[in-house]
Amino acid sequence: MGSIRDKVAIVGMGCTAFGELWDKGIEDLVVECCYEAFEDAGIAPKDIQAGWYASRESGFTGAHLARALKTEYIPVTRVENFCCGGQDVLRNACYGIASGVYDIALACGVEKTKDHHGGFGLFIQEPLDRGMTEWDIPPASQFGQYATRYFHHYRDYYKWDFEDFKRILAIIDVKNHDNGLLTAKAHLHRKITIDDVLKARIISWPFTLYDACGMSDGGAAAVITTPEIAKGLRKDYILVKGQGVATGSGQSTMQPEFDFLSFPENVAAANAAYTEAGITNPREEISIAELHDCFSSTELITIEDLGFSERGKAPEDVEVGRFLLTGKQPINTDGGLKCFGHPLSASGLRMTYEIYKQLQGKVDNPERQVKNPRLGLIHNIGGNVGIHVGAVSIFGLPE
């Protein structure tokens, strides 16, 4: 198998403010994030040779991208891969560049969640409609099942009860809120305390209100090209070091030996990306990461799935502040899904935007600029129990 490593460069990125954007439509979001990316790359819209557009519920085909930008009969492909859409759209565009077919391509992800049933709606299809997924339970419930089992499994090791584990989740929530406060484009700006989290109403046991991410509108885009062309556009272009996607085939819900302590899709996607990027010790080699904190426990378990902490040890690392902005391995420096918000198909590119700016040393607010990061990682997980899609990408500066 080949590798994407150092074959594709990101030369421009854009990201809208996320939030409940009642007065902005798909067109507005596409135009805003793409034009920011064009300007950042120093190219004109007509320089784009091919487009990839991600949306789950904001447009079929690539027409929404083409119509908003008035492209002239270039190919635009729509990508849908649930919460990984915004990362997979970039991955597919990268292959367009790496194949040598296109010189400059655009990847864009947009979601107007608030146009639909207050955010996400329910998407319960089963048992009698298999339009979307094979089986479906509400998002909080599916991720909650992992939290329940994680708490249960490690209760003897830590000699903790459920309240103690919830305190660990609260530390993650407080961290992401603190980081979100420093991020102008984030959806939620609110200082919270551990007590606020623990005293908030239960929305999906064991989650309280603050353990769930915001449902938002937003869009993000990247202009990509070959490293050779990138050199002529800017010095601080960012290279794609590795990409991995893994899709479950129902194992977790059909096989009683699956333990609900890990997302195997995360592990497989990370292994693929690490192999491409030549990473053997992610805990030491990855400087910063954007993890899919749709729920706080997802961030906790993913920390272990990606090898940032040993199995069962993520709570200890969370407790000592390893993943804080000031810690050894900052996670979700822009507030994460929790506070930046989660327009499904935009999230992966929003994470890429943060890593891109961090690596360049150009984060809009110096207070959350991490010093000299070398490699940055983004991660998404979406779908449903057993049939999750996991996605991991790694980015770095040119040597």
Next chain:
Amino acid sequence: MKAGSTKNALVSASDCRLGPPGSLLERNMGDGSVAFLVGDTDVAVTVEGSYHVYNEIIDIWRNNADSYVRSWENRFAIEQGYLPSMQKAIQGLMESFNYKPSDFSKAVLYSPDARRSAQLGRRLGFDIQNQLQDPLIDVMGDTGAAAALMLLVAALEAAEPGDRILLASYGNGADAFSLKVHDNIKKIRGQGLGLKGHLDSKRLMTDYLKYLKWRGIVPIDRAAGPVASYSAVAAKREYDRNISLHGSRCMACEYVQYPPQRVCTKCHEKDQMEPYSFVGKRGKIFTYNLDYITPSVEQPVATTEVDFEGGGRIQSYMTEVDVDKISIGMPVEMTFRRYTLWEEIAQREGTYVYFWESKPIREPT
């Protein structure tokens, strides 16, 4: 049975009647169902004889488009309907077969309220203290069409071989039966929860608003409704997994899986599956969640991963959830229910969805 066209038959009666909210009818009525197997050999109870009377009366009724049961004045219904019809049928039975009240160990009399069967029993000369079956109005209500046979189950749970039982039911007339109990009653007792077991393990619903929502009398908040639609085609095609709760078992590696698969989740052999039924199999909760934000009549909405005896795991919603008792490792069984999460779709498209849910195993406390 008598004509010889069948050797055995299943007889079932059930009722689910709504009284207008706040009415006496609503207070008195309960929902229930009952079933008997009728055969011609090795029986536990024989029917010795019966007597039937017809009485054309509009006392309690419901027209085909009515949501609620209607009634004429209660005193009219009792004095011109229930009491004379029941009396006539029972006296007819006694005269036809030369019985007197003392020939019966127990009188099982349908009763529309807590004291009416006692009033009837006294008129007929029964010893109310010792012969009358408690109508159980205070613990299960008037279960309508199912009531008389449900009370018969209660009587049989306490009966001895040799007992003679009087059974009488009411509705636009009355039916009276003389029944004889045999040794086999001891064999068939205790095989299921029975009436007493169900009543002993019942959970009280203390929230009247929740009751009204369950019955569809007040709407459920559906701010974020499901976006799915019903597919009659998929429902027909996938009858095995959705209705008969079949998964599949791989003949190559023996792995049990749900729903039925073409390619084995374990050994990846293609089309080596045989049907595998999960009906009646017990399982344990491997993990679960309690969701308070999904719009539903019953909150929280519980989801479970259930691992079954004999293999297999099923992801399912859970019903009859007791928030204080649900736990990892809890024994559960599957139950076939109307899917209330699909109620909005049901109302929009006119199709009800039934499916299997996990529930705690019900045992007498």
